[in-house]
Amino acid sequence: MWGVTLLAGAAVLTAQATGILVLHSWLLNRVDQQLTEFVLPDQAFADRDALSSGAAPDSLTLPSDFRVRFYSASGQERGTLGSGEKSGPQLPRSTSELRLQQGSQATIPAESGDGHWRVLWKAGPAQGTTFVVALPLDTVDGVMSKLLALNVGILAAAVVGLIAVGRWVVRIGLLPLTRMENTAEDITAGDLSLRLPDTDPRTEAGRLSTVLNDMLDRLQQALRQAEFSEARMRRFVADAGHELRTPLTSIQGFAQLALRHPDRPAAQRREADEQVAKNAERMNLLIDDLLLLARLDQEPAYRTDPVDLLSLAADAVSAAAVRAAGEHRVTLSPLDEQAEDAELDLVETVGDSDRLLQVVNNLLSNALAHTPPGTPVDVRVGTARAGAKSGGSDCPGRTSASPSLMEGTPVCIIAVVDQGPGLSPEEAERIFERFYRVDPSRSRDHGGSGLGLAIATAIAQGHCGRLELDTGPGEGCTFRLVLPLVEAARPA
Template identity: 75%
Template sequence: MTLLAATAVLTAQTIGVLVLHSWLLDRVDQQLAEFILPQRAFTDLDGQSGVTAPGSVSLPSDFRVTFYGANGIERGTLGGGEPPGPELPASTSELNLTPGRQTTIGAESGDGHWRVLWGDGADGTTFVVALPLDTVEDTMSQLLVLNVAVFAVAVVGLIAVGRWMVRLGLLPLTRMERTAQDIAAGHLGLRLADTDPLTETGRLGTVLNHMLDRLQNALRQREASEARLRRFVADAGHELRTPLTSIQGFAELALRHPERPTEQRREADEQVAKNAQRMNHLVDDLLLLAKLDQEPEYRRIPVDLLSLAADAVSAAAVRAGGEHRITLNPLDPTAEDSELDVVVTPGDPGRLLQVVNNLLSNALVHTPSGTPVDVRVGIGRADAATGGTDRPGRTSASPALAEGTPICVIAVADQGPGLPREEAERVFERFYRVDPSRSRDQGGSGLGLAIASAIAQGHGGRLELDTRTGSGCTFRLVLPLAGAEPSRGSAPEVLRRG
């Protein structure tokens, strides 16, 4: 920018010098063109000396006139002015001038210049009128000196002001650099302060802040994932260690006491088989989770969720043995036109049945005897009341669906003791058990809800929990409704089949 500005100043000065020089020269040319030589100046020439008679004719200013006779020989000069005069030849044959056109020639000595004009006189005589250019040259010299000084000051000023302006303009970037250095040093919570949307640096700061937020979130997710992985490995090792220890203990007992009674050997064999079966179930669950984590392809066939829920209720009623009252109702039993409707949605019936069975099993195992369990089936739209979206008191391991999305729901609600918020937020974690002291024969290994949540998410829905202490638990399987419409009047047939 300094170079461009200096070029502009130099160009303006050059144009100014050329214009002024042309204007001054035109003034001199105008004076020469308007000069009128009196006729008596030719008659008053002294032919012998070649100088006009004193006092005969006077010329204004610095005009100087050189006369040439009809034979082309110089006859004399007229006028004053400071010497040296113009360098003119002694005859017109050597005079390289064009009549009627102003020309610049040098002085007789030195570096001065004169502006001359060749004109015609009386009786074939000619003359050359001249004006010195000392005033023009002095003016131009002073102007050039002034221009050089102004140019030098302008360039120095432009460099100084330009550096200051550049530093001022780059000040936000300098602050960004310092903040970036602090972030690189480990202060990940810092953000760039310059976020004015009207400036380029401000928009850059906004974009960088968004990028830093995403990077920090990615780092947090990575740390959380690593923590979950470590906890998962530790929990899996702990779960496998217990049956392995039992099997190892009974095997060592058999080796040390081969002559045990038949009843003791049978009891030991049963314990070995029981622990081996538990290990087998645990390994199967781990393999299933690994398969679900790889985004398996589920079967996509029409699934009748009402029939599926009825089958699960029938099986759970048999397992409960009359200790729990299990009912099947519409999603909103308080509605005036509430009745059971067949809801069909594409999915894997085996996996979805596994989810419902798991929810019913949890309700039967984790609630006191005699606690009612209500299974509800229906369709609606995703909202805070129906399900599918987040709200206070609701937890899920899967992202929420868009508000108003058509959904189909299977809810399993009990009237048990419920869960506090801290435990409810972890129920979908792998190997997490609400009561660590509960027997694994009753409480399981803590993988059931994690598997159910993965299956629900693989179907494009989610598994969620609404609960609080003393208010029971409502697990809700929410699936997107793919163009299915309820068909009324077939519920009794479905229940009979269940």
């Protein structure tokens, strides 16, 4: 604001100075023109005695405020013409002291006071005679003095007005920043849901508000993710401690029992030893799962070999059929079994066959363990394009802990479909969480540690794919392992 004020003041001052100089030059040229055009009648040189005495002839009258001083051929003053209340020009008695050039105008002071006269030295009609004609500059000086005073007033008013209006305009312009400041103070106080107002993209403050709002959204999202990760870690540690506490307590109890009753019968000692070994094995498996999850979370390097998913699924189905022992019917079929010419074709991707087989085995084990005896389980293998209908992207009734794949991406799918009781939306929402069990009362000897699906999800994500679930109460469960086709596969 001060810079603009100084610049505007300098511009006004320059314009005023230019105007004063131009007007002063114009008025002075008018006076010079009058002096140049001034002509004395011949009778002004006729009565020399009258001129010598300083009195003009009665018949001679000078126009306006003209003053004339005559000099003889010898350079001495001969007389003057013109009179008035004003003090005349300060002219010497002889031309030797006259510091003028003939034919050129000059400005000299008055005999008394602070006035000035404009004079012109001319040649007279007689040989060697000269005279000096003069006009007062009182009018020019008066006009310039008044103009200068007026310009000073205008300049002062312009500067004061510019400062006042400028401060007002600047305050109005800074109102968005003031509102941003107030909102920022409220956000700092803890209300992270607030956002900055004035997001007009046509103004600098509006664009700044938009950028800051985007930054606040990302920061709030990062804080939520950090809080979620912290809560998840705490829950994971608590669940891991809870899972490890049970076998440890059992081992500790049987060990104390053996120390207190060393003379127990051999059958009781054998039973206690078997329980200790069983709980130790269970704890060892749980620790192995935890270490595996830790390695998978660190983005391990998977093998990048071609994998025939059809052969892999067939191996998993054969092993599951043996484990089912006639309680479940496990089958292998094409993905699009409704097509008339549907048949099992070669389905290839790139990745780690052992880890992918681990995922399929886990899905089959869950289907056999969590469905009633006699429930058929079907493993379907095929190719498709990612979408809400075929799989690979989110849709109502579908749950996954992995992000959606791009619509239309060529994918290969292994689906494990059972006709069991299915899961409620609340259970399906948490099915991929670590240590989560659908039935908390289920025996840990048969219900697992709750880490299988979390491990399977991590392996699927490591192969640029995802694990998803379609289910509903009474609709059974369909787990899909969705992976890129061999030409689009990009393993981690």
